[in-house]
Amino acid sequence: MSSELLQFLLSGITVGAIYALVGLGFSIIYNASHVINFAQGEFVMIGGMGTVFIASAGAPFPIAMIGAVLLAVVIGISLQKLAIERARHASVVTIIIITIGASIFLRGLAGVIWNRDFHSLPAFSGEQPIHVAGAVIVPQSLWILGVTVAVAVALFVFFNRTMIGKAMLGTAHNPFAAKLVGINTNNILILSFALAAALGAIGGILIAPMAPTHYQVGIMLGLKGFSAAIVGGLGSGPGAMVGGLLVGIAEALAAGYISSNYKDVVAFVIILLVLFFMPSGLFGSRASERV
Amino acid sequence: MSLLEITGLSKSFGGVQAVQELEYTVESGKIHSIIGPNGAGKTTLFNMVTGIFKPSSGEVHFNGQDVTGLPVHELAALGISRSFQNLQVFFNMTVLENVMVGRHLHCRREFLQSLLHTPAITRSDEGARHRAAELLEWVGLKAYVGDHADSLPYGALKRMEIARALACEPKLLLLDEPAAGLNNKETQEINELIQQISERGITVVLVEHDMRLVMGVSDHILVMDHGKKLAEGTAAEVRENPDVVAAYLGRGD
């Protein structure tokens, strides 16, 4: 493998890991409620900006990070309770508009309450690049990959080893049966928003030392995360991970080999092609309509 | 004369055989019923005849023509229409408009003319509206004509679906559980309706669980179980068939 290709892949995987975290959030909420939460990107912003501002108030970074994740979780739960739950019976488009409204609201609030400047977090463990076979990788990339893998493993354990995790999965697969075995599906819904918010916020904190955070950082990351979730197949956890990496790598390779002007176009064309040939994404369930 | 001939028809979903090697003939002008326990493959059969599912193997001949795997709207144009087990109502339209959709193939539908609503379109629409209103009256829904479909009671929607199917002027009408969810009186009315439809020369195939209805109207009954033909014949023949009794009531041992 040429060092150039390796460099592109490393870049793609790093960015893709963040997309994957955001995409996972989309999938978890979709599973629990069949809602596409277009405010998912704002959790990323709250993660980064929240850490910056809690830290600037004097808290040590680890505390600030936890605080920011908690803040995102609280906002996620409020979003569910105050907006989504009240519009339970509305159409898909209506709910999409509600979540878009929520994202404009949150972004606006962040711009006013915090500010509209760019902010950086210090890298978790220095910025000394590491050389691998002619390519370089920064420690923060390793943090991103490590945490993403850890989150993936944690989610795997959560969904496969804990009762509450299994209950979430069960509710996603068959909400009717879930009610019959005594699962409080309302709580599962709240939990899914909390979890999705936390994942977004973690993504936002991880990326902030590499790319300065900003009150609008959630827009594009949210969009890319949505793409990841769709390409992977809505509702599929592994799908969102693979989708995120795919989008990230496609972007990096397109920028490297095709045209950096049109790298996003290449990424979206790939997404469209995937959908044309697999209308439910890579890992999506192919439900057939009953008549 | 046979209107519909099904030979060696099979359909499987991910390894599960919903319909297996089915042979079935529908005689023109008669009332046919298909019965069988839940999951016997009756609706799957309907879905294959109307083109919603493509058969895994086998053939469907309609009016002497091989129609296997044709798209739904082409089969409709040939004269196959149906109602649905789970209502498929256009809830975003009025009752009259629902039935007018059934007149689709008989309406003028040139795009530019529709945009301008030329006199030709107006006339054709007028005709469709008239025919739809007539059919609604005929199925006993005169009172609901101008109402929004989502304000109708369940029984009325079932009839509206029948009126919509009739609006296509079908040769073959497939009715999927027309009496499900209806009370005795409504079932009786559906019974009469089916006979009247048959009197108009339309061949009817019925999937139904209400045995009183089935036994009362059918000229011919096909009994399915586990995707296969269990028995067929007249109501009396089927009723006396021990396999059928066992499938329905269980064995008395």
Place this chain on the structure above:
Amino acid sequence: MNFVRYICTLIAGAALALCSFIGIAVADTIKIGSFLAVTGPASFLGDPEKKTLELYVDKINEQGGINGKQVELTLYDTGLDAKEAVTFVKRLISEDQVDIIVGGTTTGETMAVLKEIEKAGIPFISLAGASVIIDPPKKWVFKTPHTDAMAVGMVYNDMKKEGISKIGLIAGAGGFDKSCMKNAQALAEGAGISIAIAETYGKGDNDMTPQLTKIKNAGVDATLFCGFGGPSSIVTKNYAQLGIEGPLYHTHGSCSKGFIKGAGDAANGVRLPCAALLVADQLPDDDPQKTIGMDYIKAYTDKYGSDVSTFGGHAYDALFIAVEALTKAGTTDKAKVRDAIEATENFIGVDGIFNMSESDHMGLSLDSFKMLEVENGNWKYLY
């Protein structure tokens, strides 16, 4: 019933809003209108501009206003939407009836409103960079910031001094970035510089390593970055991480402390042309820009607690050129104010010394730029 209450609130709110935006235009004041991209992708520019305008309009009023009249600022946020910009300009002119307009954060917004400005005949000072705004000069249109062509020229001069001839370019997808890149390509030949490779990155990108890897492999002597905001820091960091040979140049798009903070150690060694403002404290005492720069920095940081950028400086200059013209004209007659702006002479602003004329509606010369280098996380004045 929720719905009714909701509708009532909505109507009441709308009525209130309507009243408040119709019921002005009474007191005898001088009205300055502004439209800025305070939010949206260019908020990095628009936000300090807004803060600067609000800060100094208050100060002017505290000090008695202009010719004894209070100044009223009407400011709208376009969110970087050219359509909104046009609507707001029409509103400023016909509804708010302002006397002068200072604003237009980006070139796109500015260009979109020019037709309206010229038609209405109202003095307008733009805060956007591109030279196309004032070249050819339009009767009512002025601008304060250095053009990106000037910045590129300044960079190319410095490159020649350093013996650099083959460079790589990297730019974003925004208007500033594209215009800067275009100028860099157009001016290269005349400056004896060859551009070996030109790369771009997209909106919201978080990693420019692939693009910079290609630049690295192209074997260039130096790299010029055209862009601003978050990407300034990302590109600089990625550049350092990849260990690319040769210096990295930025343009005046990175003239804010936020860039250095974002890029950290990687920023050291970056060379860029900026307004004198950033190094006001390092300027020789006899430099006329020193005091004004120091004052602006103090006022801004005292009020907002955040670092100044040169973008706010553009607004500062535009505001005070307007104030000076209004003062000199002694009236709000639009034609007279316009003439007064065109007659601006030796106006010392944070961006430099302005000398406007009929053919030059910006009035800055190349020497108003200072060449800086980042050293130990701070600006260092070179020349």
Place this chain on the structure above:
Amino acid sequence: MKGATVASRYGGVFVLAVIVAVLPWFLPNSFYFDVVINSGIAAIVCVGLNLLIGYAGQISLGHAGFFALGAYSSAILTDNLGWPPIVSLGSGLLVVALLAFAIARPILRLKGHYLAMATLGMGIIISIVLNQEVDLTGGPDGMPVSSFSLLGQEVDSELGWYWIVGGSLIITVWLALNLIDSAVGRALRAVHGSEVAAQVAGVDTTRYKILIFVVSAVLAAYAGSLFAHYTGFLTPSEGSFFRSIEFVTMVVLGGMASVFGSVIGAAILTALPQFLTVFHDYEHVMFGLVMMLTMIFMPKGLLPSLRNWINKRTS
């Protein structure tokens, strides 16, 4: 009941025509004209988009792409190639129609959120191309567009534009209402109600979905073309994802499957930001809040909710 549909069709158009005819006397200055003209342009897009989303039930999060394509092709053909504006406009519509037709089949095979994603991707691709092709479009800094002329008569007054846009809107609404109340329109609505039942009734659903996708794209392109000549300056933000979302929001806010709802939705959402400027910094916060609350309390949109409410009151 025949009388009822015809009356609502022509009655509504009549009321709209009267409003359009009278409104200029209530518009004090060019700012109000601008807001109204922009509302009208958006309304044309929304009426078309509502045919697609509200009537045929197919979502599109990329219609600003068509709007911008119409705007830019008109601008490029007029200004770069020197074609007469009316010819450019026609050619622009043709280009958009062909493009929409080409992508409609694969895209409309998708459903729900997948369709949303695909149309969103399509819109983003268009907007990136507009941003990148600097030589053609001027890139992010935009491009000037010469004013519209018809039969040698240049339209440069606000009132002139008002009549063009107002007239276009009335015709659009009239055509849309005609279409809805025809066999084609019923087929479209049937696709939304139940695709399989529509097919059983003989409707070639794929064909109709493609048809309405192309129609709505062409209407968006037409509005875009008017917009280009009206403002005289184009930037790629006209084709952005946000603009697409804005159009969809107008449709949903006004009411799905309500032509007049779309007109109202477009007017409100065009004027709302102007009202919200009184909240200064909190403008966007308020905008998001209004969007959320309206959709939570009136999920069916303004006009249908209002109609329900009046019906409930009177009955």
Place this chain on the structure above:
Amino acid sequence: MLLEIKGLSSSYGRIQALRDININVAQGEIVALVGANGAGKSTLLKIISGVQPVTDGSVYFDGIDITRASSHRRVRLGIAQVPEGRQMFSPMSVEDNLMLGAYTRKRQEIKSSLERCYTMFPQLRERKRQTAGTLSGGEQQMLAIGRALMAVPRLLLLDEPSMGLAPLIAQQILKTASSLKDANVTIFLVEQNAHAALSLSDRGYVLESGEVVMSDSGQNLLNNEQIKSAYLGS
């Protein structure tokens, strides 16, 4: 009475599914509810489990009014259901399905319940790592029963346990169900297969078009001609 249904009516969507239903089930009984397809049997079970709203009337469990109680609370009180069509968590393993059946119980009690379940259905033990979707129809039905028993219910609602199963398997399933009586579980059974259901029940109710038209001991109903008519239309 363990279960008391008083004057219950329910409609969903446009269908009035049930009208004025009065049904009692005593502790330790097996009670069957028979009737043709579409008579409203499943709706009644859904109401008892709290996944379908009641329009009128009330439901008491062990003397407690549970008409408005949430479904998870009812499971905690001791009502478990084996739903029609099995309703597996198909992509999850057999063991996970069973574990979720015990969702409302204390963690330390689950182990022994699981053991008991595997003893009852040895096939499930063999397939505990397989996903539920890959099981045969009969095994799925066992799993559905096993999952409901994991909650250690006092009242077990069985909805069409023999549906879609080969006759031999269906008999086996029904036998298993009747053996639960010995484990002190009260059973309320809904069946299309009237013979089989009534022959193992203490009492039975006949439902027709949403109304209870008859109730008697299982044996008496079995010999009643009207039953045959309700099913075969003769």
